[in-house]
Amino acid sequence: MEIRRELAGAGLPSMALVRELTDQIVLDTVFEQAPVTRAEIAQRTGISKTTVSESVRRLEEMRLLRPAGEQRGRQGRVGTYYQVAADAGFVLAVSLHPTEIRLCAADLFGHPFLQSTHQPMRPRNPEHTARQLRTLVAGAVDQGGVDHGRPLAVAVSVANPVDPRTSAVIPLRDTPYPGGVFQPQEALAGLTDAPLLVENDVNLAAVAERWHGAGRAADSFAYVYIGAGLGMGLVIGDRLVPGSRGVAGEIGYLSVSSQPPGTPHGLARAVAQAGFGTGQLPEPDGPDPVAAAREVLRRAEEGDAEALAVVAEEGRTIGEAIATVCAVVDPELVLLGGPVGSHPALLEPVREAVRTLAPLPPPVEPGALGEAAPLRGALAVALRRARTDLRSRADLRTRAGTG
Template identity: 75%
Template sequence: MEIRKGLGLQALPSMTLLRELTDQIVLDTVFEQAPVTRAEIAQHTGISKTTVSEAVRRLEAAGLLLPAGEQRGRQGRVGTYYKVAPTAGFVVAVDLNPTQIRVCAADLFGQPFLESSHVPVRPREPALVAGQLRDLVGQAVAEGAPGHGRPLAVAVSVANPVDPVTSRVVTLPDTPYPEGLFQPQEALDGTVDAPVLVENDVNLAALAERWHGAARTADSFAYVYVGAGMGMGLVIGDQLIRGARGVAGEIGYLSVSTQPPGPRHGRHGFARAVAAAGFHPPREPGSDQVAIDVARQIFDRASKGDAEARAVVEQEGRTIGEAIAAVCAVVDPELVLLGGPIGLHPALLEPVRATVQDLAPLTPAIEVGTLGDTAVLRGALALALRRARADLWAGAGRRPYEAPGRVAQ
């Protein structure tokens, strides 16, 4: 070994590591292709049939793979189909948002067996929302355990930033959401025996669009959420950018020249400019859905030719476009996706594009996200599945889970 180092040569991977990598690739292929034969795994992966057969034998002995019938109707040796054991485990995803709480429980192939939505308790005191979160996750676990085994991961989406080191929710000034005032991991302590993953909702929507939606071919893009507030999920070089403390992408805090001076100058500047455009009434308990309903009414009036409503839509589009232009000048994304209950409306697309064309150094493609209002929950589900699959493989005595540094699947 020392001679190899002296010659400037790298040591070859150990046989143990090579076996572990092969086993993981084979298991991942079964997740993606099941039911699948050993020959088909070899074809999909490029690994030799002999090596695949050895990996399948190890995984079957570890209880991770099960035979799923025989391949018939073909000449030659009869092949055996393999699948992951149906009782290997399941995941739970939760979308905590201002207007409702969505819950999805799914098997390890991402097939939901429970989907529900609930109106947050009123008044939305943090302790009450935390209690509702515990109840909903507890119900999902109780329903999933009999037919799917044990929960392997719970992913919770919150409307606040999340510290990338501690995974604790970060409370910011002017935040409208009580979810920022309690910690989901602490709220679920003792409720579920599985890792609890907490992530910002807009980041999760961006990941969902990268993995399953309009950004599948984009290594660098921005997902701009426009609802009761504004936020952005940013992926650069296939890396989700969270920032040192989790507040990267909080574009609602950008300052604008039209913002009135005062002690809060510079905070939620663009969000306040959007409100000034007429979409958002003054904030009060339960006003988030009201703001969205007002915006939809304005869109409807604009579509019928109402001049005042059309002017509001144009101003809203320009305000959003100014924020995007600022982002383009700093990070130069190849694609920008609009999302959120207001951002998804097609009437905003052209004024946003026109503003970015006017202001940005170079104009990226600007489109509407394809996953709609399911993006956040789908992102949470995908995050939980990634963790569960990695831990399932690690549970057979392999290497422990490590969070992926890249977001592409």
């Protein structure tokens, strides 16, 4: 009865709202099926041919859709194919990596036209990182504007937690990445009016695995990142769970049995002390913890007894933490990712620990996207936001007379 009263008081949607919804459905269909004719859009959406034709006309006037040739080889009226205009806009995705900034600019179909993956960063120099980020994004905005229009969304992946209410980066002690201690909003202020989306790198990796990787068939899973730091992204009921302040999944801070009670950053320290060295703060001139872990894993694959013992201990330690998570959130699947977590030599020791310790052990599998997962996730959320905003932004420009 409450629902009926709410609907009765809501009234019918305005014609303007109906047109906006229709245009969005038509745009989404073109993104999924392009090139596509008006008749095919009507068939796929169930919207009448007349209404689809009016929507396509409006979207052409907004310079969002353009003809892409004529339909040939069939009887009857010749249809016109449509596709999204090449200069309708583009998106930028940036990943602040421990030792570099990775950038990708892509059109609205997700096809990259600019990638930069080897920009050196100075360890523990956030001011330099902020300047470098601004320079790279400014260059990508200028280059993308030549053929693709204006940026419609910019997504930045950072290593630290991000407040889900304000998108502010939250500094935590023992952060392994220098990129997490400055605010991307401040570094990129004034470069573009496109929405800036800032999110934790492990959360974005989980999003990428859900939409494009090994988590596509799971409504709930835990993505465990093992690299220079340790973290976890949680997808529950097909929704990312960042926590009230953005720190859900910071498993590096879990207490574990191998560390004295009250040890800060207990799991990360236990993993480091077991022999990998991951989870430690990289020193400017010190050893690379990821490279050290990979060397141990390589030796283990070759049968080195000492390395095998280290990997077994690491697997037990990480599996103990995962089993704790399973007892709390009961995920359908656990994915291991990151430059160390995705290594096959680590998989079986972790599986064995989870099978032994978890109340109802879920499958433990490697992620499908490797080290590219955070950048893929940033690109995915930027595309989703850009496509959602595309029609309304174009409508505002048309009304303002800017075309």
